[in-house]
Amino acid sequence: MSAVLDPHGHAHDHDDHHHTPTGLMRWITTTNHKDIGSMYLWFSFVMFMVGGAMAMVIRAELFQPGLQLVNPDFFNSMTTMHGLIMVFGAIMPAFVGFANWLIPIQIGAADMAFARMNNWSFWILPFAGSLLIMSFFMPGGAPGVGWTMYAPLTSQMGIGMDLTIFAVHLLGMSSIMGSINIVTTILNMRAPGMTLMKMPLFCWTWLITGYLLIASMPVLAGAVTMTLTDRHFGTSFFNAAGGGDPVLYQHIFWFFGHPEVYIIILPAFGVISQIIPAFSRKPLFGYASMVYATASIAILSFIVWAHHMYTTGMPVAGQLFFMFATTLIAVPTAAKIFNWLATMWRGSLSFETPMLFALGFLFLFTMGGFSGLVLSLAAVDIQLHDTYYVVAHFHYVMVAGALFTAFAGVYFWFPKWTGRMYDETLGKWHFWLSMIFFNITFFVQHFSGLAGMPRRIPDYPLMFETWNKISSIGSFGFGLSQLLFLYIILKALRSGEKAPALPWEGADSLEWTHLPTPAPYHSFETPPVIK
Amino acid sequence: MNVLAVAQREENRRLLVKLSVIAALMFGFGYALVPVYAKICEAMGLDSLVPATTRQSVENTQIDFSRTLSIELDANAHHLPWRFRPLVRHIDVHPGELVTIEYEVTNVRDYAVTGQAVPSYGPQLAGQYFNKLDCFCFTKQTLAAGETRRMPVVFLIDPKLPSDVNTITLSYTFFEVAGLKGDKS
CATH class of the missing domain: 2.60.370.10 (Ctag/Cox11)
Structure with a gap:
């Protein structure tokens, strides 16, 4: 996205005597937070396309009952890799990209705290992504164990599993380094007068997400390391034949896995908390309560992991504890939803593309939250566990939650990043096509799930055919709509109109009020003073 | 580089070390969960569909004691x-x-x-x-x-x-x- 940024074109760069390398080397050696942010966003878009293509294979196979296109092994690899790539390759890097681009210019810092480590945390990612893709070409193919990588299947997979484990290690290292960088930047690099409680909410959500990542990612690294040593070095953490326990893997994995879903959604909450006030032309309602709600969601996320495991034979007392803790999360989440609604209340609303995506998020994420509440009830979950109802639930919060927010954020900050405007009409088309096709794809999955269709299975009984046909057609439409997004971005980069200095009149954070549009390559070398 | 920037770097470095230590400890915590779960399950008699009280006396149910x-x-x-x-x-x-x-x-x-x-x-x-x-x-x-x-x-x-x-x-x-x-x- 910053391909049009001119690294030399700014008069106040005169103190910068070293010459930036050009061409490819500029991107490989860059320590500039804006360059790195752009690379994160492009990387995540490429991964989004790869993971999306896998989703298309899944939906094409499920278009009708029976086995038509791919064999079941390959289908399993598709569901596994779609999940891993979308979670670790697309959504997480996208929000790290936003963090890199925005946090320094929102708190008035010149760059991230550790600029070289920042370069490194990005450049690990392409290697991790390649490892994941390479596993397809190994004997035995890519792992078909599900993105959760449950034992004991993981100990039976071919060498592709090892590549996946190393990819997860690399992705984890990248996220941990990225989070350390973000947390340090936010805590230490704020401009004078920018107190924590004056920060834009996006910085707050990332500060909390950073801590979540630092605390939970190493646990995942431990879990996959145990899997690796079980496979090759004779340990028996999860191997029942050697005295281990496969259920232990689920406990360790979900200790990471549940904070992970908030790692994905909290920065999205932050983006929404920037966009809705800007298009309502009102300050965010209940700023402090938003901060506390984010923090309590983060804390609660560490004590609800076993709600993914109601069917493992937990004692009733355990099920009750995790059920109550899980339903408790609805309280701070609802506080946020109501705050956003209250922000819009009597505001001067306008509905440009970022706002449309934000409202789409608000509507669909709330629905995903409600199906999450349904699933949190142990008695109900035992019926719905591993059915398409669960698939529908987490796509409502992951796609309509995190992905729509990423789109909203890209449209919102695009003028600030590039100095050019996207095509508003096409943007609205992108939103409405995404919105409609998303619901065609996933809403019906609630019904097939309630009727008992299991997830991750390439074939199904005839009774599920109608729902699956509708869902597949919706998904093809959704996939094609995302090519429109690519077109919109490329068109705007090549020939977009020049953006005005303040394209959104309601936007009031530092990057809009204190920096020209587009943001210069080096910004806030002298920190601004915030009153 | 001015004094302020040096102090800033030093402060950043200290936070980096602290956060890295947290990350390393959490990696260890993942491993610590293994014995912790073993102890909890043993103490509470979990992790088995057979209640702990009857587990010790698992008997061969195929014996016909009515005949000698x-x-x-x-x-x-x-x-x-x-x-x-x-x-x-x-x-x-x-x-x-x-x-x-x-x-x-x-x-x-x-x-x-x-x-x-x-x-x-x-x-x-x-x-x-x-x-x-x-x-x-x-x-x-x-x-x-x-x-x-x-x-x-x-x-x-x-x-x-x-x-x-x-x-x-x-x-x-x-x-x-x-x-x-x-x-x-």
Whole structure:
């Protein structure tokens, strides 16, 4: 996205005597937070396309009952890799990209705290992504164990599993380094007068997400390391034949896995908390309560992991504890939803593309939250566990939650990043096509799930055919709509109109009020003073 | 670089170390969960569908305690210089119960001899209900000069044994395997 940024074109760069390398080397050696942010966003878009293509294979196979296109092994690899790539390759890097681009210019810092480590945390990612893709070409193919990588299947997979484990290690290292960088930047690099409680909410959500990542990612690294040593070095953490326990893997994995879903959604909450006030032309309602709600969601996320495991034979007392803790999360989440609604209340609303995506998020994420509440009830979950109802639930919060927010954020900050405007009409088309096709794809999955269709299975009984046909057609439409997004971005980069200095009149954070549009390559070398 | 920037770098470095330590500790925490779960599950009797109170006394449910069979054990050596006898001559068993008995055999000559035991049952009908899991009669036995050996028979009586059979005689007869002269194989 910053391909049009001119690294030399700014008069106040005169103190910068070293010459930036050009061409490819500029991107490989860059320590500039804006360059790195752009690379994160492009990387995540490429991964989004790869993971999306896998989703298309899944939906094409499920278009009708029976086995038509791919064999079941390959289908399993598709569901596994779609999940891993979308979670670790697309959504997480996208929000790290936003963090890199925005946090320094929102708190008035010149760059991230550790600029070289920042370069490194990005450049690990392409290697991790390649490892994941390479596993397809190994004997035995890519792992078909599900993105959760449950034992004991993981100990039976071919060498592709090892590549996946190393990819997860690399992705984890990248996220941990990225989070350390973000947390340090936010805590230490704020401009004078920018107190924590004056920060834009996006910085707050990332500060909390950073801590979540630092605390939970190493646990995942431990879990996959145990899997690796079980496979090759004779340990028996999860191997029942050697005295281990496969259920232990689920406990360790979900200790990471549940904070992970908030790692994905909290920065999205932050983006929404920037966009809705800007298009309502009102300050965010209940700023402090938003901060506390984010923090309590983060804390609660560490004590609800076993709600993914109601069917493992937990004692009733355990099920009750995790059920109550899980339903408790609805309280701070609802506080946020109501705050956003209250922000819009009597505001001067306008509905440009970022706002449309934000409202789409608000509507669909709330629905995903409600199906999450349904699933949190142990008695109900035992019926719905591993059915398409669960698939529908987490796509409502992951796609309509995190992905729509990423789109909203890209449209919102695009003028600030590039100095050019996207095509508003096409943007609205992108939103409405995404919105409609998303619901065609996933809403019906609630019904097939309630009727008992299991997830991750390439074939199904005839009774599920109608729902699956509708869902597949919706998904093809959704996939094609995302090519429109690519077109919109490329068109705007090549020939977009020049953006005005303040394209959104309601936007009031530092990057809009204190920096020209587009943001210069080096910004806030002298920190601004915030009153 | 001015003083402020140096102080800033120093502060950043300190935070980096702190956060890295948290990350390293959390990696260890993942491993610590393994013994923690083992202890919790042991203390609370979790992690098993069988309640802890009954787990110790898991019993073979296939034993028919309503019937008691008398097994008479007999041993013969046919033209073989071996002393061959069961350690007990008589044992009471329930159908379905896993039983281990032992025979003792001694080669009284000063050269090695190979023999093969052949079982027979009285009544003959009982043979098909006499399930042997392990028996010295499954293989040839070679005894060195003067060697004594104890050999097990592990068996259970099929509960389907006709109800009019109350006593079974198990008789083994050792025959010399001609031509081997103690040579194995």
